[in-house]
Amino acid sequence: MSKAKIPGAKGHRIETRLTHLGSSPFENFGFVNPPLYRGSTVLFPTVEAYVSHAQDYTYGRRGTPTIRALENAITALEGGAHSVLTPSGLSACAIGLLSVVSAGGHVLVTDSVYKPTRKICQNILKRLGVEASFFDPLIGAGIADLIQDNTQLIYTESPGSLSFEIQDLPAIAKAAHDRDVPVLSDNTWATPLYYNPLALGADIVVHAGTKYFGGHADVNLGSVTTTQALAKQLRQTHGDLGQCPGPEDTQLCLRGLRTLAVRLERHWKSALDMANWFAARPEVARVIHPAREDHPQHDIWKRDFSGASGLFSIILKPCPDNALAAMVNDLTLFGIGSSWGGYESLVIPFDPASYRTATQWKAEGPALRFHIGLENVDDLKADLEAGFKRLAGNR
Numbered sequence: 001m002s003k004a005k006i007p008g009a010k011g012h013r014i015e016t017r018l019t020h021l022g023s024s025p026f027e028n029f030g031f032v033n034p035p036l037y038r039g040s041t042v043l044f045p046t047v048e049a050y051v052s053h054a055q056d057y058t059y060g061r062r063g064t065p066t067i068r069a070l071e072n073a074i075t076a077l078e079g080g081a082h083s084v085l086t087p088s089g090l091s092a093c094a095i096g097l098l099s100v101v102s103a104g105g106h107v108l109v110t111d112s113v114y115k116p117t118r119k120i121c122q123n124i125l126k127r128l129g130v131e132a133s134f135f136d137p138l139i140g141a142g143i144a145d146l147i148q149d150n151t152q153l154i155y156t157e158s159p160g161s162l163s164f165e166i167q168d169l170p171a172i173a174k175a176a177h178d179r180d181v182p183v184l185s186d187n188t189w190a191t192p193l194y195y196n197p198l199a200l201g202a203d204i205v206v207h208a209g210t211k212y213f214g215g216h217a218d219v220n221l222g223s224v225t226t227t228q229a230l231a232k233q234l235r236q237t238h239g240d241l242g243q244c245p246g247p248e249d250t251q252l253c254l255r256g257l258r259t260l261a262v263r264l265e266r267h268w269k270s271a272l273d274m275a276n277w278f279a280a281r282p283e284v285a286r287v288i289h290p291a292r293e294d295h296p297q298h299d300i301w302k303r304d305f306s307g308a309s310g311l312f313s314i315i316l317k318p319c320p321d322n323a324l325a326a327m328v329n330d331l332t333l334f335g336i337g338s339s340w341g342g343y344e345s346l347v348i349p350f351d352p353a354s355y356r357t358a359t360q361w362k363a364e365g366p367a368l369r370f371h372i373g374l375e376n377v378d379d380l381k382a383d384l385e386a387g388f389k390r391l392a393g394n395r
């Protein structure tokens with residue numbers, strides 16, 4: 001087969017690639033999907049082969065064909081040089097950080113970062129003698145003033161967790177590269193379908209595959225992808241720390257990728273429809289959705305992203321706690337729970353005010369984060385309409 005004819009090769013568009021990446025049916029007796037390999041021991045045919053380790057697979061923890069298939073698919077989607085898989089999104093964030101830091105170093109981290117990632121910085125990195133400082137997610141080129149001689153990484157996440165600030169990644173990356181500092185991007189919200197951090201100047205991309213890659217709320221998995229320049233450091237750090245995802249999770253994530261394009265398009269359309277519906281409600285003070293023109297960084301979103309996913313936040317006008325509880329507790333179609341990216345709708349209250357350090361979180365009233373699943377939006381609106389009635393009845 002000539003290269004252009006390989007299904008999922010670079011010449012094809014992303015929906016086509018998602019359908020085929022990581023799969024080689026004729027290496028598997030023609031079966032469409034790669035098999036699920038489980039195993040710790042990998043045998044070598046001879047003593048000589050064992051000593052030289054000269055074969056593709058050498059030890060279960062170091063990778064299986066199932067793991068390689070997903071790694072290769074993610075590398076191709078992100079346009080990187082190398083990817084590794086980890087047992088959770090958070091462990092991917094940790095591996096991304098640990099691949100580049102060393103004692104006496106410094107990392108700059110967006111103040112809008114996923115909260116458990118902040119804890120990695122404040123606990124483990126601190127113990128290892130690495131200082132973390134947090135920066136305003138809207139800083140853009142101004143990051144140049146915060147880069148120190150010992151800065152080893154700039155950690156971005158766009159949009160920010162819960163608060164959805166969009167970062168000017170090209171401006172941050174330019175300032176970083178002027179000082180030879182690598183940039184990491186947590187791309188969990190948009191996925192490579194709608195945002196390509198490496199093309200915008202990032203050097204490392206992390207994902208919680210737990211979210212949209214898996215897509216069915218039944219997987220914990222993470223990935224880290226780098227450019228060629230950082231591939232060796234990444235591979236070594238990942239190997240030394242003994243990270244490996246479970247075989248089922250890997251297989252489920254690979255399976256989820258096949259439908260990512262159709263799921264995400266639906267999440268995007270439905271969530272934007274719901275965001276616009278919320279914006280017209282008298283109970284709502286503000287909607288925070290990057291694809292809405294009233295989002296403060298809408299222009300950057302429009303410039304850098306080609307789509308949006310199903311997650312956004314709203315700020316309600318002030319109301320008593322019991323009114324909010326009456327509204328949310330009895331919703332039938334919105335589960336109360338963290339994680340997201342599955343097919344089902346979710347809602348959680350949030351308040352980043354207590355842990356932000358570089359910026360102040362200010363909200364007019366209670367803040368809610370919604371994940372809009374694949375349900376019919378009219379059913380979701382009816383459920384919320386009833387919720388708003390309970391809110392009014394309990395004021």
Ligand SMILES: *Cc1c(COP(=O)(O)O)cnc(C)c1O
Binds near residue numbers: 091208
């Ligand atoms: C959920 C999430 C993670 C962590 O993923 P887990 O698989 O739950 O550990 C990391 N980053 C972002 C932006 C997330 O939303």
